[in-house]
Amino acid sequence: MKQTSVDKQLIKFLLLEGVHDSAEALIRAAGYHNIEREKGSLEGQALLDRVRDVHFLGIRSRTQLTAEVFDAAAKLNAVGCFCIGTNQVDLSAALERGIAVFNAPFSNTRSVAELVLGQAILLLRGVPAKNAAAHRGQWLKTANNSYELRGKTLGIVGYGSIGSQLSVMAESLGMRVIFYDVVTKLPHGNARQVLTLKELLQESHVVTLHVPETIETRWMMGSTQLAQMRDKSVLINASRGTVVEISALKHAIDSGKLLGAALDVFPIEPASNQDAFDSELRGLDNVILTPHIGGSTVEAQESIGREVAEKLVKYSDNGTSVSSVNFPEVALPAHAGKHRILHIHHNVPGILSAINQIFSDTGVNISAQYLQTRGSVGYVVMDTDIEQSVEALGRLREVPGTIRTRILF
Numbered sequence: 001m002k003q004t005s006v007d008k009q010l011i012k013f014l015l016l017e018g019v020h021d022s023a024e025a026l027i028r029a030a031g032y033h034n035i036e037r038e039k040g041s042l043e044g045q046a047l048l049d050r051v052r053d054v055h056f057l058g059i060r061s062r063t064q065l066t067a068e069v070f071d072a073a074a075k076l077n078a079v080g081c082f083c084i085g086t087n088q089v090d091l092s093a094a095l096e097r098g099i100a101v102f103n104a105p106f107s108n109t110r111s112v113a114e115l116v117l118g119q120a121i122l123l124l125r126g127v128p129a130k131n132a133a134a135h136r137g138q139w140l141k142t143a144n145n146s147y148e149l150r151g152k153t154l155g156i157v158g159y160g161s162i163g164s165q166l167s168v169m170a171e172s173l174g175m176r177v178i179f180y181d182v183v184t185k186l187p188h189g190n191a192r193q194v195l196t197l198k199e200l201l202q203e204s205h206v207v208t209l210h211v212p213e214t215i216e217t218r219w220m221m222g223s224t225q226l227a228q229m230r231d232k233s234v235l236i237n238a239s240r241g242t243v244v245e246i247s248a249l250k251h252a253i254d255s256g257k258l259l260g261a262a263l264d265v266f267p268i269e270p271a272s273n274q275d276a277f278d279s280e281l282r283g284l285d286n287v288i289l290t291p292h293i294g295g296s297t298v299e300a301q302e303s304i305g306r307e308v309a310e311k312l313v314k315y316s317d318n319g320t321s322v323s324s325v326n327f328p329e330v331a332l333p334a335h336a337g338k339h340r341i342l343h344i345h346h347n348v349p350g351i352l353s354a355i356n357q358i359f360s361d362t363g364v365n366i367s368a369q370y371l372q373t374r375g376s377v378g379y380v381v382m383d384t385d386i387e388q389s390v391e392a393l394g395r396l397r398e399v400p401g402t403i404r405t406r407i408l409f
């Protein structure tokens with residue numbers, strides 16, 4: 001059972017991976033001044049050492065948060081992923097330890113969609129290879145294998161926030177859009193959902209991947225799928241590196257099956273800008289390699305900084321967990337003049353009655369109570385009027401099944 005302090009001066013935020021200044025500004029404005037920041041990510045013992053006394057942790061896509069890291073972070077209340085993907089976090093391990101995880105599901109989607117559209121234009125015109133040649137002093141002026149985007153078919157795999165936005169932008173440039181998704185989605189504009197990945201691959205001049213990293217999407221573009229792609233088409237991956245088998249893609253490029261490819265994400269990515277990048281695709285002129293910058297624009301980072309910092313501050317200030325990706329979601333009103341007690345527990349029968357019995361025994365009136373469960377964990381929030389609530393809190397910690405308690409004054 002873990003207990004955390006609620007004194008703002010004692011609450012520590014650690015923001016890794018160069019999270020935007022807007023996050024620190026918002027956290028400071030909320031009265032929290034114990035904020036440490038790092039430009040890069042941390043791993044191994046350095047990460048374990050740094051999270052030991054941290055209450056709120058901010059990361060982006062590089063920092064791997066495992067059960068071992070959570071065990072070392074005894075005071076950790078919540079993690080803010082200042083990005084969309086949360087595959088770098090063991091979400092169940094966090095939940096089992098009563099740690100809420102938040103992300104920014106929308107703020108960088110436009111940036112990714114714009115990059116992909118730009119890459120599609122460059123690849124269909126053969127610009128990467130012509131650019132590389134020009135840098136070597138060669139002049140490749142030709143219309144061979146150089147095409148307009150207009151009238152071509154864009155195949156979007158994963159029609160979520162990014163895929164659907166890209167669909168609208170591509171249609172406005174005269175593309176025909178088809179998409180494949182495991183969920184039936186409302187098509188935007190004249191886009192059409194196809195029933196199989198194979199159908200999408202066979203029809204599309206440009207295939208772009210916008211799926212999350214899951215067991216199902218792992219290596220979903222291997223040699224079989226690449227062989228199903230239209231001859232002289234192009235592949236773009238700005239989702240996660242594990243979605244495409246790199247050796248198979250290299251073969252498809254070397255053999256001339258594909259005109260080119262653009263990859264923003266890789267199965268293994270350097271931990272920081274100081275580390276070297278390696279890939280079998282290095283040196284292929286018709287492949288655009290970018291360092292996972294799909295969401296790295298000033299606009300997106302500024303907005304993500306505010307969005308996620310606000311979620312962390314709300315959770316710290318009043319227990320609101322709305323839009324957490326792993327934790328029971330509770331929207332809570334302000335609790336002026338009340339003590340608010342938060343109790344996170346294993347979701348087993350009898351806990352709520354044990355909690356209420358303690359309030360009855362200690363004569364503490366509950367003025368409001370909120371309960372939500374998610375999987376194996378329950379989250380109950382109680383507003384109380386009087387000083388004895390501190391005594392009740394002491395007894396609440398002893399309720400079997402308790403994971404974590406907090407009191408907000």
Ligand SMILES: NC(=O)C1=CN([C@@H]2O[C@H](COP(=O)(O)OP(=O)(O)OC[C@H]3O[C@@H](n4cnc5c(N)ncnc54)[C@H](O)[C@@H]3O)[C@@H](O)[C@H]2O)C=CC1
Nearest residue numbers: 084085158159160161162181182210211212238239294295
């Ligand atoms: N390169 C970069 O910097 C960035 C990369 N990303 C990546 O892009 C991914 C997609 O982002 P959003 O569009 O915001 O996510 P989203 O969750 O809104 O959409 C994902 C879509 O993929 C579909 N899907 C899931 N599994 C599938 C499968 N096996 N086959 C076909 N469709 C499947 C879902 O039903 C959903 O419609 C993120 O999970 C993240 O990994 C996101 C932002 C920036």
Ligand SMILES: O=C(O)CCC(=O)C(=O)O
Nearest residue numbers: 060061082083084085295
């Ligand atoms: O650059 C980042 O912060 C990661 C972007 C990303 O991949 C995401 O938002 O999922």
